Amino acid sequence: MSEKEQEPREDENKEKQSRMNVSRRGFLKGVGTGAVSVALTGVPLVLPPDAADAAEALAAGVKESTVRLNVNGAAYRVKVKSHWTLLEVLRREMALTGSKKICDRGSCGACTVLMDGKPIYACSRLAIEMDGKTITTIEGLADGETPHPIQSAFMQNDGFQCGFCTSGFIMSTKGLLDKNPRPNSDEIKEALSGNICRCSAYRKILASAKAATQKG
Amino acid sequence: MKAFTYYKVNSVPKAVSLLAKYGEKAAILAGGSDLFGIMKDRPEGPKFKMPQRLIDIKGIKDLNYIKDRKGSLKIGAAATLSEIVSSDLIREKYPLLAHAAAQVGVPQIRNVGTLAGNLCQRPRCWYFRRSLFTDCLRKGGGTCYALDGENQYHAVIGGNGCCMVYPSDMAPALIALNARVEIATAKGTKMVPLEQFYVGPRTNLLRENILSPQEMVVTVEIPKPAAGNKGVYVKLKERDAFDFALVSVAVSLTRKGNMAVNPRVVFGGIAPVPLRSIRAEAVLNGKDLKVAIPEACKAAMDGAHPLKNNGYKVDAARGVLEQALGLLA
Ligand SMILES: Cc1cc2nc3c(=O)[nH]c(=O)nc-3n(C[C@H](O)[C@H](O)[C@H](O)COP(=O)(O)OP(=O)(O)OC[C@H]3O[C@@H](n4cnc5c(N)ncnc54)[C@H](O)[C@@H]3O)c2cc1C
Ligand code: FES
Ligand code: FES
Numbered sequence: 001m002s003e004k005e006q007e008p009r010e011d012e013n014k015e016k017q018s019r020m021n022v023s024r025r026g027f028l029k030g031v032g033t034g035a036v037s038v039a040l041t042g043v044p045l046v047l048p049p050d051a052a053d054a055a056e057a058l059a060a061g062v063k064e065s066t067v068r069l070n071v072n073g074a075a076y077r078v079k080v081k082s083h084w085t086l087l088e089v090l091r092r093e094m095a096l097t098g099s100k101k102i103c104d105r106g107s108c109g110a111c112t113v114l115m116d117g118k119p120i121y122a123c124s125r126l127a128i129e130m131d132g133k134t135i136t137t138i139e140g141l142a143d144g145e146t147p148h149p150i151q152s153a154f155m156q157n158d159g160f161q162c163g164f165c166t167s168g169f170i171m172s173t174k175g176l177l178d179k180n181p182r183p184n185s186d187e188i189k190e191a192l193s194g195n196i197c198r199c200s201a202y203r204k205i206l207a208s209a210k211a212a213t214q215k216g
Numbered sequence: 217m218k219a220f221t222y223y224k225v226n227s228v229p230k231a232v233s234l235l236a237k238y239g240e241k242a243a244i245l246a247g248g249s250d251l252f253g254i255m256k257d258r259p260e261g262p263k264f265k266m267p268q269r270l271i272d273i274k275g276i277k278d279l280n281y282i283k284d285r286k287g288s289l290k291i292g293a294a295a296t297l298s299e300i301v302s303s304d305l306i307r308e309k310y311p312l313l314a315h316a317a318a319q320v321g322v323p324q325i326r327n328v329g330t331l332a333g334n335l336c337q338r339p340r341c342w343y344f345r346r347s348l349f350t351d352c353l354r355k356g357g358g359t360c361y362a363l364d365g366e367n368q369y370h371a372v373i374g375g376n377g378c379c380m381v382y383p384s385d386m387a388p389a390l391i392a393l394n395a396r397v398e399i400a401t402a403k404g405t406k407m408v409p410l411e412q413f414y415v416g417p418r419t420n421l422l423r424e425n426i427l428s429p430q431e432m433v434v435t436v437e438i439p440k441p442a443a444g445n446k447g448v449y450v451k452l453k454e455r456d457a458f459d460f461a462l463v464s465v466a467v468s469l470t471r472k473g474n475m476a477v478n479p480r481v482v483f484g485g486i487a488p489v490p491l492r493s494i495r496a497e498a499v500l501n502g503k504d505l506k507v508a509i510p511e512a513c514k515a516a517m518d519g520a521h522p523l524k525n526n527g528y529k530v531d532a533a534r535g536v537l538e539q540a541l542g543l544l545a
Contacts, residue, residue: 194322
């Protein structure tokens with residue numbers, strides 16, 4: 001297992017530059033305060049020997065902690081403050097900015113990710129609650145340069161206008177199709193009911209989700 | 217959100233010992249779908265402050281179950297609404313409950329939102345929820361901004377003192393099913409009928425239920441329904457995709473031929489508590505259900521006092537009751 005500690009931040013500019021780098025690895029390397037470490041192989045991370053201590057510390061009350069979570073098939077250890085949301089940590093600490101922040105109040109769906117396969121609002125859960133969880137974000141869908149069939153369906157059916165809500169809608173669709181590959185229209189509407197599109201591209205979003213079901 | 221101390225406990229005694237120690241400065245954290253919204257907006261008042269310590273109860277195994285115990289149903293406080301919707305036991309024997317749970321919010325909310333969190337959620341009144349309105353009665357201030365303000369979503373019954381409406385969808389359904397809640401403190405546990413769990417503004421302006429800051433809900437128990445029992449939950453929303461109830465009603469009754477026996481009628485969205493309509497129940501009990509519907513609907517709203525903008529709720533409440541009874545007739 002290759003688990004790599006990140007170099008500590010050298011200076012702001014360098015960090016910003018590396019954020020421009022398009023490779024995921026490039027993103028990860030430049031980001032954060034040395035808080036993120038990652039096993040790029042996707043091998044489940046073996047619990048460090050201090051896991052029992054960690055549980056004890058959590059029971060005694062903490063303002064920060066290191067959480068171990070699997071994001072898009074890779075194991076991470078991230079140092080988080082107790083009040084940071086999962087969305088903040090994904091976007092800011094891990095540079096996974098595909099999940100969007102609009103309302104930050106659990107009302108719009110732009111931040112939808114899958115937690116252990118189920119759609120949740122990442123803005124409304126704490127990162128510190130995610131220890132041991134498996135998270136899938138929009139970045140985890142494509143296979144290299146090949147878009148996921150749901151992503152292709154959205155592209156082919158113009159399932160968006162500005163696109164800001166799109167990753168959330170795609171993740172809700174993914175959550176649905178993973179457990180129900182052949183949903184009817186009502187089931188699709190229900191599954192997407194927690195996502196709002198300000199451009200009101202709903203008709204084409206529904207058509208895209210429907211097209212995705214026919215592909216699977 | 218501002219910083220707080222986070223506790224992840226694995227037993228009820230640990231959770232209640234923290235509550236005993238920190239009281240109002242601590243809060244139970246379940247799904248967080250209600251709590252974090254408030255903690256981000258920080259709508260504080262003289263007697264409403266944000267918790268400095270959150271006690272996460274999701275890891276307590278004893279609170280995560282749905283089971284049949286000698287014919288009655290027991291649900292742990294931390295069971296999620298999604299688990300309730302998809303439980304075969306509940307769908308089969310307590311369809312009213314599955315039906316109400318399915319109407320809470322959206323998949324993302326039901327996947328994290330817990331039953332006890334739903335029953336203990338805070339009011340949605342926009343004056344209560346906004347940090348600008350610090351003098352709100354429910355925050356320990358001296359003003360009900362809604363009384364003269366925008367009150368289209370507020371109470372038409374029992375709103376004297378504070379006219380918010382209790383927003384839970386699960387509470388009316390569970391009261392209709394005669395549910396009880398088990399409450400734990402560091403000293404032990406007690407069972408209380410859910411109907412008596414909620415209190416109006418004249419009893420307590422600062423909290424919607426009888427829980428003291430040292431107490432938490434651990435279990436919800438529903439007695440075995442009588443043979444021939446039927447139930448339904450009807451919720452009227454402004455937005456179809458998801459919204460809190462403008463008005464809603466849960467009805468549970470037993471059919472004996474054409475007759476309705478032991479009906480329980482509980483409204484949501486019209487009062488500061490989930491409101492049982494004893495009057496409508498009296499009209500229905502022992503009568504031919506189809507025949508009694510119009511009179512029951514009329515009786516249910518006797519004594520309503522709408523505010524400037526919410527007169528529609530009187531008709532709407534009669535409407536949802538008519539629809540619910542029609543479905544059971
Ligand atoms: C967009 C949106 C839509 C919503 N729609 C609906 C709806 O249609 N119908 C509806 O009923 N609700 C709705 N809600 C409100 C809420 O999300 C749900 O009621 C949910 O079930 C709350 O559960 P939770 O576990 O997330 O609660 P939390 O947010 O964790 O807790 C809510 C409150 O209860 C307290 N609490 C939690 N568990 C316990 C316990 N065991 N003992 C004592 N106190 C406890 C907490 O301290 C907190 O004050 C909605 C919320 C959002 C954000
Ligand atoms: S940003 Fe999370 S629901 Fe809107
Ligand atoms: S495409 Fe613009 S918000 Fe949906």
